[in-house]
Amino acid sequence: MSESASPQGRKGALLGWIVLIGSAVVFAGIGLLAGSIIERRAERNVSRVQMLQPIGDWETDNSKWAVNFPREYNSWEATKQVQDATKYGGSEVKDYLANDPRLVVLFAGFGFGRDYKSPRGHYHSITDVTGTERVSDKTPATCWTCKSPMVPKLMHDKGVAEFYKGKFKHLEGVMKDPIGCLDCHDPRTMALRISRPALKEAFARRGRDITKASHHEMRSLVCAQCHVSYYFKDTETNYLVFPWDDGLQADDFDRYYERTKFVEWVHPVSGTPMTKMRHPDYEVWLQGTHAFRGVSCADCHMPYKSEGGVKYTDHQIRSPLYNIANSCQVCHRWSEQEVKSRVTSIQDKNRELLDIAEDAMVKAHVALGDARKLGATDEELALPRNLLRRSHTHWDYIAASNGMGFHAPQESARVLAKAANLAHESRIATERIRAKYGARTEAPMPDLSSKAKAAEYVKPFIEAAKKK
Numbered sequence: 372m373s374e375s376a377s378p379q380g381r382k383g384a385l386l387g388w389i390v391l392i393g394s395a396v397v398f399a400g401i402g403l404l405a406g407s408i409i410e411r412r413a414e415r416n417v418s419r420v421q422m423l424q425p426i427g428d429w430e431t432d433n434s435k436w437a438v439n440f441p442r443e444y445n446s447w448e449a450t451k452q453v454q455d456a457t458k459y460g461g462s463e464v465k466d467y468l469a470n471d472p473r474l475v476v477l478f479a480g481f482g483f484g485r486d487y488k489s490p491r492g493h494y495h496s497i498t499d500v501t502g503t504e505r506v507s508d509k510t511p512a513t514c515w516t517c518k519s520p521m522v523p524k525l526m527h528d529k530g531v532a533e534f535y536k537g538k539f540k541h542l543e544g545v546m547k548d549p550i551g552c553l554d555c556h557d558p559r560t561m562a563l564r565i566s567r568p569a570l571k572e573a574f575a576r577r578g579r580d581i582t583k584a585s586h587h588e589m590r591s592l593v594c595a596q597c598h599v600s601y602y603f604k605d606t607e608t609n610y611l612v613f614p615w616d617d618g619l620q621a622d623d624f625d626r627y628y629e630r631t632k633f634v635e636w637v638h639p640v641s642g643t644p645m646t647k648m649r650h651p652d653y654e655v656w657l658q659g660t661h662a663f664r665g666v667s668c669a670d671c672h673m674p675y676k677s678e679g680g681v682k683y684t685d686h687q688i689r690s691p692l693y694n695i696a697n698s699c700q701v702c703h704r705w706s707e708q709e710v711k712s713r714v715t716s717i718q719d720k721n722r723e724l725l726d727i728a729e730d731a732m733v734k735a736h737v738a739l740g741d742a743r744k745l746g747a748t749d750e751e752l753a754l755p756r757n758l759l760r761r762s763h764t765h766w767d768y769i770a771a772s773n774g775m776g777f778h779a780p781q782e783s784a785r786v787l788a789k790a791a792n793l794a795h796e797s798r799i800a801t802e803r804i805r806a807k808y809g810a811r812t813e814a815p816m817p818d819l820s821s822k823a824k825a826a827e828y829v830k831p832f833i834e835a836a837k838k839k
């Protein structure tokens with residue numbers, strides 16, 4: 372007998388239907404509202420754009436575009452403003468290593484273990500890339516790719532592969548104009564455009580011609596030129612590649628790097644071959660509710676703004692939490708306070724999961740380091756090292772992405788759970804090996820209470836690895 376045949380069950384079922392239909396109506400309402408906003412945004416096209424003065428095909432100086440588009444220019448220039456940090460983001464620069472010294476261990480022996488700071492506005496792209504301690508004489512020109520609109524011109528003149536082959540330092544001083552108009556717009560029509568070959572190539576390998584994307588998609592794809600994960604193919608060509616061939620999720624990146632055996636550095640404490648994920652903002656966004664409902668990067672990060680009756684796109688790209696009224700409240704009827712606390716509560720949970728994964732990963736590195744000291748062989752340690760490498764890939768996919776979990780909360784939680792689990796598996800495997808070599812207690816944990824203490828702990832390992 373089915374449950375709903377009893378009178379109580381039937382009443383319950385009826386109530387269930389009322390709630391279901393009621394909420395369906397409410398959600399359909401929200402859907403319609405959001406849908407109409409999204410469509411209205413997509414409908415607008417650039418045909419009404421009028422030029423007072425034609426813009427040169429390679430005009431990289433953003434101020435030269437101001438004559439035609441003073442509002443867009445002024446709001447773009449405002450990305451130089453540095454505002455008080457939000458709880459997890461914002462334009463005020465944060466030192467990730469000081470805030471979380473575990474990162475000094477996780478990135479030991481690699482540039483990110485020395486200097487790792489939060490991003491700020493596009494206006495600062497040149498200053499910040501030249502200022503980071505991660506840049507050295509060996510740094511390839513490839514690092515300039517997402518920093519200046521002068522890059523497409525150089526690629527056009529020299530050829531793409533030749534551009535990547537160059538040295539970063541040789542272009543210092545040449546690169547003057549920070550990220551701007553020409554990166555996203557065709558100067559003749561002002562249509563949105565893809566100016567970077569790596570994005571086109573990555574989609575082409577997946578069988579898609581991205582130059583035929585819809586206008587609505589372009590409102591996210593212009594960002595995907597730079598806000599994606601990438602790596603340099605090898606140290607000779609330093610060709611820029613997105614690891615998308617097997618798919619865009621963390622699991623796909625994991626499979627891709629396992630398959631291609633791409634290794635960026637060997638971890639000096641544990642001897643693990645490592646790969647760094649780079650800000651997969653586009654990839655993570657794709658897996659969230661907003662992408663599913665057609666809400667683009669520009670909808671939240673470049674909302675409309677009105678000035679003297681003229682409506683235009685706000686080019687002050689920044690944390691939407693500085694501008695909740697235009698960024699969120701056009702679709703959501705929640706108060707500013709509610710929006711903000713909803714976002715930070717998602718981010719708090721993400722932070723907690725990052726902590727769990729990082730603790731497990733640090734312990735796994737330390738245990739592996741101790742097993743080496745006890746005399747374990749590379750052959751014995753291959754399995755736990757591989758588990759730890761895969762843990763890092765998953766964790767970093769979320770840790771390196773901006774938004775701190777907001778762009779796709781559930782997916783972020785799933786990936787971090789996987790990262791923690793892989794790190795635990797690695798440590799269990801290592802503990803078995805340590806026991807074989809006579810260890811009776813856990814490997815002692817170093818003092819990681821500050822950036823300096825953490826650096827002190829990894830220093831001898833880095834020096835020993837250099838000598839080898």
Ligand code: HEC
Binds near residue numbers: 670775
């Ligand atoms: C539904 C709105 C929404 C969409 C769509 C969205 N974002 Fe975000 N984004 C946010 C919020 C909210 C934050 C968190 C800001 C904070 O913590 O201060 C954020 C943070 C960021 C940050 C870090 C900003 C900072 O201040 O640290 C970057 C970079 C970013 N997003 C890029 C993107 C890109 C690229 C896309 C599209 C692929 C995208 N976002 C889509 C709402 C959105």
Ligand code: HEC
Binds near residue numbers: 447552554555594
């Ligand atoms: C990071 C990418 C990006 C950069 C950099 C950028 N734009 Fe835009 N721009 C957009 C997007 C996205 C839109 C919205 C297009 C749409 O949906 O119609 C837009 C729209 C416009 C429009 C159409 C009118 C409007 O306001 O909606 C003009 C004009 C414009 N931008 C000028 C500029 C100028 C001038 C600069 C440099 C100072 C610039 N843009 C830099 C992405 C960018």
Ligand code: HEC
Binds near residue numbers: 494495516550554594
């Ligand atoms: C040409 C490469 C490039 C493109 C295109 C690009 N970005 Fe960025 N973006 C960067 C870089 C590099 C930084 C960090 C700059 C710094 O810290 O000096 C950054 C920083 C940001 C930040 C942080 C700002 C802050 O105040 O903390 C946000 C948000 C952001 N981008 C969103 C977007 C969105 C949305 C788009 C598309 C509409 C986009 N970006 C297109 C390269 C790019």
Ligand code: HEC
Binds near residue numbers: 409698703710
């Ligand atoms: C263009 C419309 C649009 C904009 C702009 C927008 N949202 Fe949404 N948002 C949606 C839609 C649609 C959903 C899915 C709701 C549904 O389908 O029931 C959603 C869902 C959400 C959810 C619940 C789902 C989740 O991922 O947790 C949160 C929280 C949220 N939005 C926050 C924000 C914030 C914060 C901003 C501004 C930074 C923002 N939204 C901007 C349309 C929008």
